[in-house]
Every structure is written in structure tokens, then in C-alpha cells.
Amino acid sequence: MKILLVDDEKDIVSTLAERLALRGIEAAWVTSGEEALQILETEKFDLAILDVKMPVMNGLELQKKMNERHKDLKCLFLTSRGAEEALEPGAYLAGKENYLSKPIKIDVLIKKMEEALKQ
Amino acid sequence: MSFWKKLKPTFLNYPVADKNSAKLPFDVRRIWFFTVCLISLVSIGPLVSLAVFDYTVTKADTEKEIRLHMQRQVDHIAGTVSFFLEEKKTALAYILNANSFADLNNKVHLAEILKSLQHSAGGFIDLGLIDSSGKQLQYVGPYDLEGKNYRNKKWCKQVREGKDKVFISDIFLGYRNVPHHIIAIKQDLPGGSFFILRATMDTEKFKRLLSLMKMHKTRDAFLINHQGIIQTPTLIHGVALDQIHLSIPADKEEPQVFEEVCEHGDTLVIGLDYIPNSPYILMILQEKDELMEVWLKTRWIILGILFAGIFVILFVIIHVANYLINIICKESQKTMLVLSEVEHSSKMASIGRLAAGVAHEINNPLAIINEKAGLMKDLFTYKDEYAEDPKLMGLIDSVLHSVERCAGITKRLLSFSRNLDVTIQTVNLHAVIDDVLGFLHKEAEYRSINVTVDVAEDVPNFETDRGKLQQILVNLTNNAFAAVEDEGHLDIIARCQNNKDITIKITDDGCGIPPKNIKRIFDPFFSTKTESGGTGLGLSIIYGLALELGGKIEVESTEGKGSTFTVTLPIKKGENEKPPTDERSWDYSDPV
Numbered sequence: 001m002k003i004l005l006v007d008d009e010k011d012i013v014s015t016l017a018e019r020l021a022l023r024g025i026e027a028a029w030v031t032s033g034e035e036a037l038q039i040l041e042t043e044k045f046d047l048a049i050l051d052v053k054m055p056v057m058n059g060l061e062l063q064k065k066m067n068e069r070h071k072d073l074k075c076l077f078l079t080s081r082g083a084e085e086a087l088e089p090g091a092y093l094a095g096k097e098n099y100l101s102k103p104i105k106i107d108v109l110i111k112k113m114e115e116a117l118k119q
Numbered sequence: 120m121s122f123w124k125k126l127k128p129t130f131l132n133y134p135v136a137d138k139n140s141a142k143l144p145f146d147v148r149r150i151w152f153f154t155v156c157l158i159s160l161v162s163i164g165p166l167v168s169l170a171v172f173d174y175t176v177t178k179a180d181t182e183k184e185i186r187l188h189m190q191r192q193v194d195h196i197a198g199t200v201s202f203f204l205e206e207k208k209t210a211l212a213y214i215l216n217a218n219s220f221a222d223l224n225n226k227v228h229l230a231e232i233l234k235s236l237q238h239s240a241g242g243f244i245d246l247g248l249i250d251s252s253g254k255q256l257q258y259v260g261p262y263d264l265e266g267k268n269y270r271n272k273k274w275c276k277q278v279r280e281g282k283d284k285v286f287i288s289d290i291f292l293g294y295r296n297v298p299h300h301i302i303a304i305k306q307d308l309p310g311g312s313f314f315i316l317r318a319t320m321d322t323e324k325f326k327r328l329l330s331l332m333k334m335h336k337t338r339d340a341f342l343i344n345h346q347g348i349i350q351t352p353t354l355i356h357g358v359a360l361d362q363i364h365l366s367i368p369a370d371k372e373e374p375q376v377f378e379e380v381c382e383h384g385d386t387l388v389i390g391l392d393y394i395p396n397s398p399y400i401l402m403i404l405q406e407k408d409e410l411m412e413v414w415l416k417t418r419w420i421i422l423g424i425l426f427a428g429i430f431v432i433l434f435v436i437i438h439v440a441n442y443l444i445n446i447i448c449k450e451s452q453k454t455m456l457v458l459s460e461v462e463h464s465s466k467m468a469s470i471g472r473l474a475a476g477v478a479h480e481i482n483n484p485l486a487i488i489n490e491k492a493g494l495m496k497d498l499f500t501y502k503d504e505y506a507e508d509p510k511l512m513g514l515i516d517s518v519l520h521s522v523e524r525c526a527g528i529t530k531r532l533l534s535f536s537r538n539l540d541v542t543i544q545t546v547n548l549h550a551v552i553d554d555v556l557g558f559l560h561k562e563a564e565y566r567s568i569n570v571t572v573d574v575a576e577d578v579p580n581f582e583t584d585r586g587k588l589q590q591i592l593v594n595l596t597n598n599a600f601a602a603v604e605d606e607g608h609l610d611i612i613a614r615c616q617n618n619k620d621i622t623i624k625i626t627d628d629g630c631g632i633p634p635k636n637i638k639r640i641f642d643p644f645f646s647t648k649t650e651s652g653g654t655g656l657g658l659s660i661i662y663g664l665a666l667e668l669g670g671k672i673e674v675e676s677t678e679g680k681g682s683t684f685t686v687t688l689p690i691k692k693g694e695n696e697k698p699p700t701d702e703r704s705w706d707y708s709d710p711v
Contacts, residue, residue, distance in 0.1 A: 009483055015490035022494075022501045080482035102482045103489035103526050106497075 001117065002044065005029040006036045006062065007051035007078065012102075016049075019106055025113075033057030037065060045073060047113055052079045074116045076109075078102055145451075151444050158436045163429055170425045174418065181414040185388060186376045189403065189410075193374040193390035196332060196340065197401045201394050203242075203328065207302055208285055210240045211318055215306050220314055223248050223257065230259040242324045244299065249315040253279070260319065262295045278303045278315055287397045290322060290350045290359060298322055298359050300350075325351050337385075337406040342399045343367070350399060355383075365389065367400065378407065460660055478529035485525050492518040527557070546585045548613055548621065549574045555592045559600060566605045574613040578621055581690040583668050588688070591661045591672070595625045595684050598657070602629025602682065620670075621690060626683040632676040640674060 013029035050059035245260020253270025332340035
């Protein structure tokens with residue numbers, strides 16, 4: 001299982017990647033949508049975890065662009081608002097189960113990741 | 120009492136607006152007072168003016184009329200009395216011309232003349248022939264007066280010395296001691312001597328003549344002489360030969376009419392005329408009230424109509440003013456409630472946006488703390504080089520726990536900030552209640568309030584506006600917390616009814632609501648806490664919210680024992696055949 005973490009808060013993604021690595025999950029991290037698209041050119045990932053609110057390109061836009069090339073790439077979203085908060089039109093339709101509210105619990109995250117990969 | 124209640128404007132029952140809670144944007148009492156006064160003035164004013172005008176004009180007319188009438192009567196009766204006396208004088212003058220002294224000095228002949236006079240002219244009692252010395256030479260009549268000497272009698276002196284040949288006396292008693300009056304005519308004899316023919320007149324004739332005038336209750340007609348001595352009987356003004364106690368004006372050409380207050384205190388209208396060539400004055404008098412009787416009767420009728428009219432007009436004006444101002448008040452209250460709700464919503468929206476912003480901004484740093492602390496814990500757990508230290512693990516757990524608490528708070532803040540728009544969604548009642556209580560559990564702990572939540576298992580997730588439901592529940596639980604003492608109880612019980620409605624009962628064992636207030640607690644601006652800043656809007660707003668959600672709120676309460684608020688909401692919005700109606704009074708009805 002190889003994970004891509006995208007969040008403009010470097011402290012969050014870098015630490016999260018380290019924690020996942022401790023649990024045997026390989027995770028790469030970047031801090032913007034552009035970097036994410038770049039790294040996807042060279043590496044293959046099973047799952048992407050995207051922050052919803054990012055400068056320049058938000059999580060939902062990024063997901064659309066990634067899915068244009070990598071259709072089977074699954075996505076989870078991180079939001080600093082409540083999980084029930086529909087931030088953007090269409091976000092709600094993407095399904096609540098794909099959303100995680102910050103701060104997250106690592107166990108919950110791993111469980112969600114497993115669920116997403118099973119689909 | 121009930122009549123006064125009908126007239127009393129119901130809005131007066133409402134408490135006076137004070138500076139802390141302006142209830143209406145205008146002074147209702149002042150508007151009511153101004154309206155009633157103005158309309159009364161323009162409607163009653165002309166009516167009263169007309170009545171006063173009519174009163175004075177008709178009074179003056181009536182007075183003028185009765186004076187004129189009195190004058191005519193006096194003129195008429197005085198003419199009759201004058202004619203009566205002239206007739207007698209003429210008859211006596213004719214006898215003197217037709218008979219010589221010798222003829223008259225014959226008693227038999229004189230008796231025949233008396234008989235003839237009584238038969239033709241009437242009113243003669245006796246006849247006497249008196250010589251120049253005053254001795255009565257001949258007498259025919261019912262008394263024994265022959266030979267009497269009248270030399271010292273006042274009338275005789277006047278005739279003997281007087282310039283006028285004809286003399287009419289006042290009423291006097293004389294030798295016969297009976298009230299009578301005489302007509303005496305002086306006749307010259309050749310050689311400078313003279314004799315007097317004297318006739319005594321019957322006063323009954325006068326009485327009969329004047330009694331014709333006494334047809335009315337208080338009308339009196341009699342003769343007096345120029346000195347004010349009563350000559351013929353009166354009703355109440357004295358007997359014959361008494362002095363009259365009324366003023367006697369000097370002679371004028373025309374009959375005089377004037378008013379005078381008599382000794383009994385009544386105002387008399389007096390008509391008076393001097394009878395020409397006689398010592399008599401005719402007096403006709405009558406109480407003014409009797410003369411004005413017709414006008415007085417009319418006056419009472421007019422006054423009656425006037426006061427009845429004023430009463431009816433005032434009654435109608437007050438009723439109409441009450442009705443209109445009650446409508447204005449009611450509508451103003453509705454408008455103000457809407458404005459207050461808008462203001463409230465806008466305030467809530469601002470607070471919500473602020474809270475959401477704060478929560479959002481705090482969540483990222485919290486996430487960093489969470490991840491860093493999480494990593495530290497992971498390192499202790501997974502890496503041998505970071506030897507497991509129970510104390511450090513404890514500290515990290517504490518940090519993580521605090522982060523979790525903060526996250527809970529921001530989550531709730533975000534959740535509450537969503538109250539703004541109506542968004543119907545499927546809601547889990549238990550979760551909503553937990554959210555609501557999340558804000559209050561600290562207070563519950565401090566005050567040892569025992570909160571129990573019992574949501575029946577068959578209560579399904581249902582469609583409603585989560586934000587509005589939260590607002591309703593927060594308000595009701597807040598009220599309950601305010602009502603209960605420390606260590607009190609608050610029970611929230613939710614049940615499903617007929618698969619159609621969900622009822623949420625919020626029961627407390629607090630102070631309860633007095634029966635007189637219970638009907639009005641959902642009315643806008645009704646508050647018992649105005650002094651401590653209550654606006655009287657909380658329950659009114661959530662009542663409106665419940666209606667918006669297709670439900671209702673009811674209350675039962677026993678003063679001193681506690682209250683139960685029951686919120687009923689449909690499981691599917693719009694499914695109820697009949698939407699609940701607004702049962703608030705919107706009225707200023709009497710407090711029970």
C-alpha cells in the first residue's frame with residue numbers, strides 16, 4: 001500500500017507520513033496540488049489523502065485532475081471544518097465516508113484507508 | 120363592572136413599556152387618548168353648541184311671548200273694568216239729568232229708580248241723596264242709613280271739595296261694615312247749593328269679572344288702589360284692605376309687565392295697568408315657572424336627547440378607537456416580532472460565522488499538535504531507542520486528550536454555526552441532544568443537576584432542519600437549567616408516535632410557571648425577567664421555529680413542582696395533513 005499525502009501544512013503531512021511509516025505504510029507527502037500532480041507522473045500510488053482547503057488548487061480540484069490520468073486512484077479528504085460541513089458544491093455528493101475532520105486519529109485514518117482500498 | 124370592562128381598552132391590560140423593553144414603537148395610550156378626544160370634540164362640539172343656541176333662543180322667545188300675552192290680558196281686563204265703571208257713571212249721570220232734586224227727594228220715586236237701575240245696568244246695591252251739609256236726605260237699599268251724616272267721611276269731603284263732579288271711591292267698610300265702594304255725583308242747584316247722588320256698588324261684580332282670569336293654578340288677578348291697598352280678594356297675596364307686598368311702578372300709557380321675586384321665593388310675572396278715572400290698579404300675576412311650563416318640558420326633552428346622544432356617540436367612539444388601536448397594536452407586535460426574529464437571526468449568523476472562522480483556524484494548529492504528539496507516542500511505542508517511559512507516555516496521552524477535547528469544542532461550534540439556512544436533512548435525534556447537552560454538561564456538573572436522556576429505540580432518524588431543532592432544544596434546556604435549583608433534575612424523553620410524529624418531552628423539577636402566565640408564555644415580548652434583561656422573545660421564536668418545522672410546542676406546568684415542554688415534530692416534513700396552527704393569542708386579553 002502506497003499513500004500520497006497532500007496538505008499545505010507541511011508539519012501535518014510530514015509527521016503523518018512518519019507515523020504511517022512506523023506502522024509499515026509507505027507514504028509520500030507534498031504540500032501543493034502541483035507537486036502532487038508532478039509526483040504522480042513518476043510514482044504510482046494506491047491512495048491519495050488530500051486536504052480540502054489548499055491555496056491555488058483545492059483538494060476537490062486536485063482529485064478531478066488526478067482522476068483524469070489515474071482513474072483507479074482512491075481519495076480521502078481532510079477538512080478543518082466539521083465532517084458534515086459541505087464546503088463546496090459537489091463535495092457533499094462525494095460521500096461523507098471519504099471525509100475526515102482535523103485533528104484526526106491515526107487509527108480512524110488507517111481504518112478509513114483500508115475501507116477506501118477495499119471499494 | 121362588566122360594562123366598564125367593555126369600554127376599557129384591552130391594551131391597557133398590558134404592562135407599560137419601560138426603557139428596558141420598548142414594547143411598541145409608539146405610545147398607545149397617548150394615541151388612544153388623542154383619537155378619542157379629537158373625535159369626541161368634533162362630533163359632540165357642534166351638537167352641544169346647537170343645543171345651547173336653541174336653549175337660549177327659545178328661552179328668550181318664550182319670555183318675550185309670555186310678556187306680550189300678559190300685556191294683552193292686562194289691557195283687556197283693564198278695559199273691561201274701565202267700561203264697567205263708565206257704564207255705571209253714565210247711568211247715574213242720566214238719572215241726574217232726567218230727574219229734578221224734588222223727584223229724587225221722593226223716596227218712592229228713588230226706590231223705583233233703584234229698581235230700574237238694578238234691572239237694567241245691574242250691580243247697584245242702594246242709592247242715597249245727600250245734601251250739601253253731608254246729611255243723607257233719602258236712602259233706598261237694604262241698610263238703615265237714612266239720616267246718617269257723611270260730612271266727616273273722607274269720600275264726602277273729597278266730593279264736596281273736589282273739582283271733579285264724579286267720584287269713585289276705594290273699597291271701604293263704612294257704616295254698614297261690609298267692604299263696598301261707591302260712585303258719587305255732585306249736582307249743582309240754583310243759588311250755589313248742591314246735592315250728591317250716591318250709589319253703592321256691588322263688589323261681587325268685580326270679583327266675578329276678575330275670577331275669569333284665575334283659571335290657571337298660580338294666576339291671580341285683583342285690584343289695588345294707588346296706595347297699594349288690596350281691593351278684591353287674592354289667592355295668596357293678602358285679603359281685601361291689606362297692604363300688598365309688591366312694588367307698584369308709576370302710571371304709564373301702556374300696561375306694564377315686569378318680573379319680581381315674591382316673599383315665597385318664586386319669580387312672578389306681573390302685569391299691571393292703572394284703570395283710568397278711578398283709584399284702581401289692575402294687577403295680574405302668575406308664577407314664571409307655570410308660564411314657562413311648555414318651554415321647560417321641551418327643555419328636559421332636548422336635554423335628554425342631548426345627553427343620550429352624547430352617551431351614544433362617546434360609546435361608539437371609544438369602542439371604535441379600542442377596536443382600531445387593538446388592531447394596530449396587534450399588527451405592530453407581529454411586525455416587531457418579525458423584526459426581532461430577523462435581528463436575532465442576523466445576530467446568530469454573525470456569531471455563527473465568527474465561531475466557524477475561529478474553529479476552522481484552530482483546527483489546523485490542533486492537527487499539528489495532534490500529529491506531533493501522536494508521532495512522539497508512536498516513537499515511544501515502535502522504536503526501541505526511545506525507551507518507553509510511563510511518565511512521558513502519560514504526558515503525551517494528556518496532550519492528546521486535550522487536543523481531543525478542543526476538537527470536540529470546535530466541532531460543536533462549527534455544527535452550531537450552520538443554523539442559518541433551512542436545510543432539511545436526515546437527523547439523528549440522539550446526536551442532536553448530545554450536541555446540545557455538550558454545551559451544558561459543565562454547568563450540570565458544577566450544579567450537580569441530574570440530566571437523563573431517554574430516546575426510545577424506535578425513534579428513527581428523521582427529516583428536519585438540524586440547526587432549528589438544536590436552537591429549540593438549546594433554548595428549552597437552558598430555560599430548564601434556569602428554573603431548577605442545584606441538584607435538580609432534567610429529563611429529556613423522546614418517543615415515536617404512530618410512525619408519524621416524534622415527541623420530545625423536556626421535564627424539569629424547577630419553580631414551574633404560575634397559571635396566570637402559562638397562556639401567555641409563547642406570546643412575543645411576554646417576559647417575567649425584564650429586569651434581568653429578558654426580552655420575552657426566546658420562547659416566542661422557538662414556537663415560530665417549531666411551526667416552521669411543521670411541529671408544535673406545548674407546555675404543562677405546576678407552580679413549585681416543575682414544567683414539561685413537549686416538542687412534537689413530524690418524521691417527514693410536510694407529511695401532516697393539517698399543518699399546526701399558531702395558537703398564540705396575539706392578544707392583549709386580560710391576564711388570567
